[in-house]
Amino acid sequence: MGRYKRNGFALAAQEEEITGSTDHQKRLARPSLDSQSQSELQTPEVVIETGTLRRSITLFGAVAILIANIGGTGIFITPTMILRFSGSPGLSILIWMLGGIVQAAYAFCTVEIALMFNKAGGPYFFIYSSFGDIAGFVYMWGFVIFIVGPSWALGSYTASLYTLSVFFTDCQPSDFLVKLVALWLMITLMAINSTYMKVTTSIQSFLTSCKMIALVIIIVSGLILVPSETGQENLSSFMDGSTTNIGNIALGLFAGSYGFGGWQVITVLAEEVKDPVRNIPRSLGFVFVLLILVMTATNFAYYVVLSKTEALKSEAVAMLFGQMIHPWIPVIMSVLVSLCAIGTLNVLIMGQPRVLFAAGRNGHMPRIMTMLHRTYNTPWPATWTLGLVASFLLLTGSVMSLVAAISLYFGSSAILLTVSIFVLRWKHPDKHRPFRIPTVIPILVFIVMTTIVTMSIYEKPLTLVSNLITILLGVPIYLVFFKCKAVRKRLHFMDRIGYFLERSFLLQYET
Template identity: 30%
Template sequence: MNGGTVEKEKVADMTKNAGDGVELKKRITLFNGVAIIVGSIIGSGIFVTPKGVLEGAGSVWLSMIVWCGCGLLSLVGALCYAELGTTIVRSGGDYAYILETFGPCLAFLQLWVNLIIIRPTAQAIVALTFAYYALQPIYLACSPPEIAVRLLAAICISILTAVNVLSVRAATRIQDIFTVAKLLALFIITIAGLVMIGFGEVEYFQNGFENTSTDVGSVSLAFYSGLFAYAGWNFLNFVTEEMKDPFKNLPRAIYISIPIVSFVYVMANIAYFTVISPREMLESNAVAVTFGDKVFGVMSWIIPLFVALSTFGGVNGLLFTSGRLFYVGAREGHLPEFFAMIHIKRFTPMPAMLFTGVMSLIMLISDDIFSLINYMSFVQWLSVGMSVLSLLYLRYKRPEMKRPIQFPIAVPIIFLCAVVFLLCVPLYAAPKDTGMGVLIVLSGLPVYVIGVKWKSKPKAFTNFIESLTMKAQKICMVALQEDTCSLDQSS
């Protein structure tokens, strides 16, 4: 134990030399917040999912209505999260809200599925999408080799993990730049579509309700596909503690971001239908690439390039918020203490960032990665539903809580009803995938009992873990945020 004390004293000395408290700094501005939301939402979805929306909707105009409806639903959900984020001013998003309302067990299960499946697989899939489109201009006549795609995806994850470990400012700068690139790509597609409309290319809009689906299940799946493209609207809540003036900037970022995304999504879909028939869209696995081939000719390679830029920024946004989620989970005692530590000079959650990066690289090896993410759609909406339910619960049980923002009670109730409907869809449409998702969630129960609830672990085991943590702490030059308080008091 003396060795552990010496290690703590060394870290304390390094912290003093750093000249600042060991904590995550408030460096995220309003513009950065908008970039995080827009950059997290706009990934590969808008470039490929219009096919899924049209498949469920059946007609051009109903698919447009679905895109607008998904944007409106995302905005209503984001408004609920604006209230949650300014009432419970903690990073961690859904995890923090479920922990505050429903206690540690359910919060741990939410953290568990994010830890082992949702976040690593999402990061790996978006990185693979980046690699595929980045290599496509080189392999014009065929698909890129799988080994090259996986290698480039691994390089992408490694570079962005390193950036997020080294500097919060650099990570947010990357997010800003690539968000602008994404919007530029969709702006070019939209302008090209408007030019085509100017040339009279409106054939597919004239009988736009032809083949409209009347099956509730099919239309529901169309909404599911559209909402996949809007995923990420709640990501800013994962980094609330690092925002400058979160009471003002969190809701402002939401009010600005969601309408921007909704507008560019609808306009991009209008552009697609100027030259792509409904039949062609249903046959295409990459609608934006098909659009580029038809409109840009020899310059069609710019569309895969823009998709690559978009997904690169998407990986950065996922890594940035995932690291904060695991950091908060460790701070609450639900993950090893080492993951709750911060670099004493760079003020980044270095261990948590390295962990999420390594987990994503491991997922690249799996051949079943897309199956895993299918299992988790139900769980993700369940987390959102529980967060909104916590908002209603806290309104009723703790009316004295400070709420800088409070929307009419109808707003969270309407959104919760929509979430319940979205939870019922996979039970009907994909019961096997839903069942697997639930089983993966329940697999966290024994881990919770042994790792969190069991306090009287053998002393030899706890000493070993403490020694290991101290060594890792010294190597990585990290310390707990609480160490700052003791240092300040001692000085």
């Protein structure tokens, strides 16, 4: 393993040979932007052991991760939302199909950049490479506030709620109990993801199968009832009440495309995928074709069994569907959906700390976020830092206030990433691209996502504009804490924290 000096908030590692191994020499140097700041920020130095992320995700593992994470548990609750926007089951199904196609096109646009760099961090790293420091930091700032914390908290809460519903069949468990079990689930999965990635991917394969089993039960049950009187009656009114409001169609399309979101995790984990040039495009292509077909069939099955009025009664449309089929189906669905929710949370915890890890590489987070465990080669500080944020949101009950911002954040990210394809083609025309998307596809994705985001802001201006302002607050925060020398030189305690973590938890900085 290599040895070099590592700076706490440096924008790039300053590597040099270190002779000798006395205790006096083992101190950590402060970051420097020029010779003056270097003289001002004199602190002890330490020799730091280094490591790298381990490639342990196979093609099968990538497929399992994608199936579990794409849409998460949305197929069991989102159809009601899209039905409200669309006005009819038939238009709702068309919106689901279009949403999947838009997300697939967006995913393959991102794959071009992912394989071009092949670095952990996913969209964050791509935006940073295209637009520079401030854009990278603002993306990371919004990601932590509007995506990581709420998604972990909501994921653990959903998993806990469905798990407890297996035992609380006649009443609702208390909110305190749900949160307590959710916290236990989150900490358990964080501990597993901090140790053996092979164990994590093996567990993920089982949890993914639960999602597919649940969907197969729904599809088969719906198809069996097509010839029935209820099925024929519902099919005869499939397009009745379809909306002609462009704003509602745009919101429905966004919800439909969001229902296929989550594939970004494979670009975040790109540095840990075996043979990424072969396995990432193949896994994405296979999973998107499969899930577009499966989710379209699932929605069709819902509306064969449930009328529009019935489907709008509950967000938990899968449970309502089960009650109409057989008394035992809701129990089976509770078990399967709870395991599916745990699988979704597991993938989030597996992938999202890599964004903080990548931000630490580029000086947008403290360098301690790039620390890996010496034995397991997993990013402990990044994982447990995000766990603290998510735990706070979970226990304080403030998660729901952030959910409305997720759509704006994802939409804005999609626009930036499609633009970054052309920026990188202009900045690095000769750089090797193992995968190159036809130019017309990112252009179409840009037009569609810009239209959807614009219409979403038009429909809900106060909520989305306030969230946009919150994201843009990342600009002054970056200028104060990462560019102001007077503030930076007071952050030397981060180096001491890194030294403590290194010695106490067998951590090391990446190579």
